[in-house]
Amino acid sequence: MTIGMQRNNPWDILVSDIAWDGLAPAQPESGPAEFVSLECGIRAGIKLCYTYQGRGWNSPVTFITRFSPPPDNPTAAYIQHVCDWTGFRYDQLLDFHDPKVLVPWAHAIFREEQGADADVITDADILAAKALADA
Secondary structure, three states: OOHHHHOOOOOOOEOOOOOOOOEOOOOOOOOEOOEOOHHHHHHHHHHHHHHHHHOOOOOHHHHHHHHOOOOOOOHHHHHHHHHHHHOOOOOOOOOOOOHHHHHHHHHHHHHHHHHHHHHHOOHHHHHHHHHHHHO
């Protein structure tokens, strides 16, 4: 199992000074943050999607370039994979509040970050975390 999935963090959100709801009390020194539940980890990524959208980073190219920047990441391949898997154009403006956008988007990010380990995450898991994010 990938580190992100072990830490209930399928987005692979890195340890930072952000006080995400649902962070585990003890955090690793680096790498993906740890959440108390998968739902909390998914919620954090959804909140990040909302934040990025508010800043205008809501197309696959702008979001992923910010989320997984070059040169340390294969950003161009990441963008291509997510577009192939979702059917979204690289420059398409996305509304992450819309479940018809958010669910395939989240699944694609999870697949890119966690590989087959993310296959256990269901649409219902994403929608439950979205309800928390929207509360």
